[in-house]
Amino acid sequence: MNRAQETSLALMIVMPLCALIPGSVAVLLVYTQGTRLIPLFMFTLTIVLGSLFWLLPAVVQKIHKSKKVQSDERDVLIYKNGAVAAHIVLWLYFAVACLAAWWLVGPEGTVSVNVMPLVLIGAVAVFLLVEYLAAFIQYGRGGDDDE
Amino acid sequence: MNRTQKGAWFTLGISSLLILFLAFVLRSMFVPGDRLAGVGLARGWSWLVLLFTVVSLFFVFRKQSPAAPTADERDHVIKRNAVLASFISVWTLLAVEAVLSSTLLDDRGSIPVAAVPIINTAILFTAMLVYAATVLVQYGRGAKNEQ
Numbered sequence: 001m002n003r004a005q006e007t008s009l010a011l012m013i014v015m016p017l018c019a020l021i022p023g024s025v026a027v028l029l030v031y032t033q034g035t036r037l038i039p040l041f042m043f044t045l046t047i048v049l050g051s052l053f054w055l056l057p058a059v060v061q062k063i064h065k066s067k068k069v070q071s072d073e074r075d076v077l078i079y080k081n082g083a084v085a086a087h088i089v090l091w092l093y094f095a096v097a098c099l100a101a102w103w104l105v106g107p108e109g110t111v112s113v114n115v116m117p118l119v120l121i122g123a124v125a126v127f128l129l130v131e132y133l134a135a136f137i138q139y140g141r142g143g144d145d146d147e
Numbered sequence: 148m149n150r151t152q153k154g155a156w157f158t159l160g161i162s163s164l165l166i167l168f169l170a171f172v173l174r175s176m177f178v179p180g181d182r183l184a185g186v187g188l189a190r191g192w193s194w195l196v197l198l199f200t201v202v203s204l205f206f207v208f209r210k211q212s213p214a215a216p217t218a219d220e221r222d223h224v225i226k227r228n229a230v231l232a233s234f235i236s237v238w239t240l241l242a243v244e245a246v247l248s249s250t251l252l253d254d255r256g257s258i259p260v261a262a263v264p265i266i267n268t269a270i271l272f273t274a275m276l277v278y279a280a281t282v283l284v285q286y287g288r289g290a291k292n293e294q
Contacts, residue, residue: 030249044242051238055231087234091271098264110257117245 004075004139012132016125019050023121031114043117050124054083054131082134089130093123151222152286155229157203158279162272164196169269173262229281236277240270 001009026042033039058076097119101111244266248258 035249047238047242052235083234084230087237090237094267095264098267101260101263105260107261109260111260111263113248113252113256113258116248116258120241120245123241 002139005136008132008136008139012129012136015050015053015128015132019046019124019128020121022046023050023124024118027114027117027121030117043121047120047124050128053128054079054086078135078138079131081138082131085134086127086131090123090127093126094119097122149222151226151282153206155279155282155286157206158275159283160199160203161196162275162279164199165272166269166276168193168196169265169272173265173269225282225285228285229278232281233274233278237270237274240273244270 022042023046026039026046029036029039030043058080101115105111248256252258
């Protein structure tokens with residue numbers, strides 16, 4: 001396993017937890033204490049960072065164009081491919097979530113509005129998991145180039 | 148107008164029609180007694196969508212000149228940027244959906260389970276709309292620079 005693969009594997013475990021824990025706590029705080037600034041800020045931050053983190057290598061590359069190389073063209077391409085794969089899985093996740101809700105409460109049933117942000121937090125976690133899993137697989141395909 | 152532009156106009160048209168259709172279906176779910184009243188209009192709207200699809204697909208796949216390339220490097224860059232914009236719009240819309248439902252229906256509110264897939268499908272069509280609009284805006288910019 002090369003260094004890039006190890007990083008992807010670590011991020012695959014850490015990043016979904018980073019989305020799930022503060023996101024769920026924020027939703028729980030809103031549910032128990034009502035809408036306040038801090039839980040809303042936590043929720044927004046989780047969604048924005050979790051869902052748009054894949055843009056970071058491309059942005060860093062653009063900023064540091066003439067300076068030291070932070071990530072090469074291959075890294076950016078790998079993360080972009082990972083993001084595409086993760087977005088495809090994201091739609092499958094939402095389809096499954098809709099079907100599961102339908103199956104659990106029946107066609108005439110209702111779901112609490114608090115379920116919506118929780119589903120979204122779950123979506124961020126699934127997205128990050130698939131993104132870094134795709135990066136892990138793609139770095140593995142490149143062989144031991146990085147070693 | 149090349150195939151990418153024609154495809155973008157097609158996507159713009161079909162996604163606008165489908166968003167309007169879903170908005171109508173969603174509205175009929177929340178207005179008491181409206182569910183059956185809307186069936187005729189929904190059927191008519193489905194025929195309109197089908198007609199638009201068939202006619203516009205003919206124009207999209209009809210080549211103006213056999214020598215003209217299907218897509219060049221610039222088309223690929225434009226498509227890539229458009230995909231990026233639609234991905235960002237998906238996350239923004241999902242976050243708005245979660246926050247808006249909590250704000251409009253209060254913390255203890257609930258929504259019909261049948262509305263959830265319609266909302267998510269509407270988000271998918273809006274992402275398609277953003278993709279098409281981004282493609283057309285970029286081609287518009289390119290045309291301005293060429294003049």
